Amino acid sequence: xxxxxxxxxxxxxxxxxxxxxxxxxxxxxxxxxxxxxxxxxxxxxxxxxxxxxxxxxxxxxxxxxxxxxxxxxxxxxxxxxxxxxxxxxxxxxxxxxxxxxxxxxxxxxxxxxxxxxxxxxxxxxxxxxxxxxxxxxxxxxxxxxxxxxxxxxxxxxxxxxxxxxxxxxxxxxxxxxxxxxxxxxxxxxxxxxxxxxxxxxxxxxxxxxxxxxxxxxxxxxxxxxxxxxxxxx
Amino acid sequence: xxxxxxxxxxxxxxxxxxxxxxxxxxxxxxxxxxxxxxxxxxxxxxxxxxxxxxxxxxxxxxxxxxxxxxxxxxxxxxxxxxxxxxxxxxxxxxxxxxxxxxxxxxxxxxxxxxxxxxxxxxxxxxxxxxxxxxxxxxxxxxxxxxxxxxxxxxxxxxxxxxxxxxxxxxxxxxxxxxxxxxxxxxxxxxxxxxxxxxxxxxxxxxxxxxxxxxxxxxxxxxxxxxxxxxxxx
DNA sequence: AATATACGAGACTTGATAGTTTCGGAACTA
DNA sequence: TAGTTCCGAAACTATCAAGTCTCGTATATT
Numbered sequence: 001x002x003x004x005x006x007x008x009x010x011x012x013x014x015x016x017x018x019x020x021x022x023x024x025x026x027x028x029x030x031x032x033x034x035x036x037x038x039x040x041x042x043x044x045x046x047x048x049x050x051x052x053x054x055x056x057x058x059x060x061x062x063x064x065x066x067x068x069x070x071x072x073x074x075x076x077x078x079x080x081x082x083x084x085x086x087x088x089x090x091x092x093x094x095x096x097x098x099x100x101x102x103x104x105x106x107x108x109x110x111x112x113x114x115x116x117x118x119x120x121x122x123x124x125x126x127x128x129x130x131x132x133x134x135x136x137x138x139x140x141x142x143x144x145x146x147x148x149x150x151x152x153x154x155x156x157x158x159x160x161x162x163x164x165x166x167x168x169x170x171x172x173x174x175x176x177x178x179x180x181x182x183x184x185x186x187x188x189x190x191x192x193x194x195x196x197x198x199x200x201x202x203x204x205x206x207x208x209x210x211x212x213x214x215x216x217x218x219x220x221x222x223x224x225x226x227x228x229x230x231x232x233x
Numbered sequence: 234x235x236x237x238x239x240x241x242x243x244x245x246x247x248x249x250x251x252x253x254x255x256x257x258x259x260x261x262x263x264x265x266x267x268x269x270x271x272x273x274x275x276x277x278x279x280x281x282x283x284x285x286x287x288x289x290x291x292x293x294x295x296x297x298x299x300x301x302x303x304x305x306x307x308x309x310x311x312x313x314x315x316x317x318x319x320x321x322x323x324x325x326x327x328x329x330x331x332x333x334x335x336x337x338x339x340x341x342x343x344x345x346x347x348x349x350x351x352x353x354x355x356x357x358x359x360x361x362x363x364x365x366x367x368x369x370x371x372x373x374x375x376x377x378x379x380x381x382x383x384x385x386x387x388x389x390x391x392x393x394x395x396x397x398x399x400x401x402x403x404x405x406x407x408x409x410x411x412x413x414x415x416x417x418x419x420x421x422x423x424x425x426x427x428x429x430x431x432x433x434x435x436x437x438x439x440x441x442x443x444x445x446x447x448x449x450x451x452x453x454x455x456x457x458x459x460x461x462x463x464x465x466x
Numbered sequence: 467a468a469t470a471t472a473c474g475a476g477a478c479t480t481g482a483t484a485g486t487t488t489c490g491g492a493a494c495t496a
Numbered sequence: 497t498a499g500t501t502c503c504g505a506a507a508c509t510a511t512c513a514a515g516t517c518t519c520g521t522a523t524a525t526t
Contacts, residue, residue, distance in 0.1 A: 029471025030523040036473090054287035057513060068474040069515080079514065129427070151427055176443030182423065183444060187412070189427065190419035194380050210409030211416060211448045218447035262501025263493040269503090290483060301504040302485080312484065 032074075040065045040072055044086035049127040053083060087132075090125060091149030095157045106165035106216075110184075110208050113157060114201055123192055123199045125150040154185045162216070174219035183212045265307075273298045273305055277319035282361045286316065321382040323361065328386040339398035339449075343417075343441050346390060347434055362425050387418045395449070407452035416445045 043065035047056050058079055062069045076082040101112030129150050159181040166173050174180055184207045188199050197203075276298035280289050291312055295302045309315040334345030365379060392414040399406050407413055417440045421432050430436075 026525080027471075028469070028525040030473075032472065058515080059513075062474090066474075068476080070475090070517080071473065073515070074472080147427055147429075174443065176439045179420070179439055179443050182420065182428075183416075186423035186427075187415065187419040189423055190415065193426075194384050194419075194422060195415075196377075196380075206409045206412055210407065210412050210452055211444070214451035214453070215444045215448040218451035219443055220447070259495085260501075261495045261499070263503075265502065291485080292483075295504085299504075301506080303487085303505090304503065306485065307502080 036065070036067060036071060037075060038089070040067055040075065040082075041086045041089040043067075044082055045090055045124075045128055048083065048086065048132070049124055053132045056083070058082075083132075087128070087146050087149055090128060091153075095153040097153070097157065097160075100157055100160055102164075106161060106170055107208065107213060109161045109165075110158070110212070111205065113161070114204050127192060129189075151185055151189075155181050158182075158184060165216075171216045172219075173222040174216060175222050176219065177222070180212065180216060180219065183207065183215065187211070269298070269300060269304060270308060271322070273300055273308065273315070274319045274322040276300075277315055278323055278361055281316065281319065281365075286365055289316070291315075317379070317382070320361075320365070320379055324383045324386070327383075328390045330386065330390065333390055333393055335397075339394060339403055340441065340446060342394045342398075343391070343445070344438065346394070347437050362422075384418055384422070388414050391415075391417060404449045405452075406455040407449060408455050409452065410455070413445065413449060413452065416440065416448065420444070 040061065044056070044061050046064055047060045051060070056079070058069055058072060061082070062072055065072075072082065076085065095113070101109045103109050103112055129146055132146055159178075162171075162177070162181060165171055184204065187207055188204065191197050191199055191203065273294065277289070277294050279297055280293045284293070289312070291302055291305060294315070295305055298305075305315065309318065328346070334342045336342050336345055362383075392411075395404075395410070395414060398404055417437065420440055421437065424430050424432050424436065
């Protein structure tokens, strides 16, 4: 999408290149150290989580990555382009959508989703998102990208797990399904961004046992299911 | 609390004042035009909605309010103090803590709390709140102020209403009481800040009927109540 | 060896903006 | 009337940070 991707900053298409054909140009001189890319992106995320988008400076990022600013600007054209790529980088490997837990009960699945690093990293991601506020307000496209990177994977995972539990007959199909898939994600974000408290394993379990599962058990059923219930009762 | 309130910027306690006694000092000169306060605060909200917190400049605010910057700085000590007051100004009268509804049922009370102007609704408020993201993540003091102005009033109102319903015997005392008082507030903020959708009356009712009340009905009871239930079942 | 590019470090330039001061004029007090 | 404070407008100062450039050095091609 808006992706302002890596860019050997227009080094190509200059007639003097030995290999003029559109293929890979053979350039003399030291090669770029590809591993610095990830270092810089991770440094960017660290700074973003610590001071937010508007507090982030290129000097901080360079210092954190132990890189020179020239090295950063050789790879990204601007601060915004760097931040956008960092967000994209963050989204990788969050929730493994192809290997969701399957313990037999919804409660077991939801709790299995809470791995030690997802508590810590989840909070980290939430802080990163919070720090983006101003940018989000300006660029709806980026807002979607960030939301998709840090929020929707969790919502979708909960969606799958809840739907599966309903299919098993563990719960009835609720009327406000999509609202329920956002309970944990919403309240965890609120805890970090507004209350400014830690998201612990215990807190997440209190959301599951104290809010989501009870709500699911007693929520008004969707129309079809509700008609059945009305007929029976 | 942290409130950086209006401040005749330390004009007081200077020996030369005619009325030295601690009472209200009679000062010569033109009076401050109190109506400019609201104009400036509303201009601040307009700018905040348009460009977000980090994009807001004092020149923009002054221009929007057709005021001089000196007039702004005569009333607020800093940009942050102005923004905080503007947020407080916006959320004024959202919840009237001294006249909470009392309809006889929790559902009735919660829905009565949703008055047209008390709902965070419409593109305007969404944009204002969206622009605050960076503010929240950066400065704990500012975040507390915003939290106190825009969030806690709701949480406290829900706390009172739910406690009253429990006292009436409408629901049992739940184990995770304080978590439940934050359900609606958390999910409404998430909708505004992350999903970037409107918080409509229908959405709030879906939170009440689809999440909060069902959760309250089926939540695990607090220890004392749970023991009773165990004895009965 | 000669040349070209990458690297970290950091100086430098330039633009933006928070906050201050000045100005001419209006409104209030004594 | 004289003195004081407020007003909007705008010039001014000081700070901060994005982006560029230089330096000494390391690593690549020819």
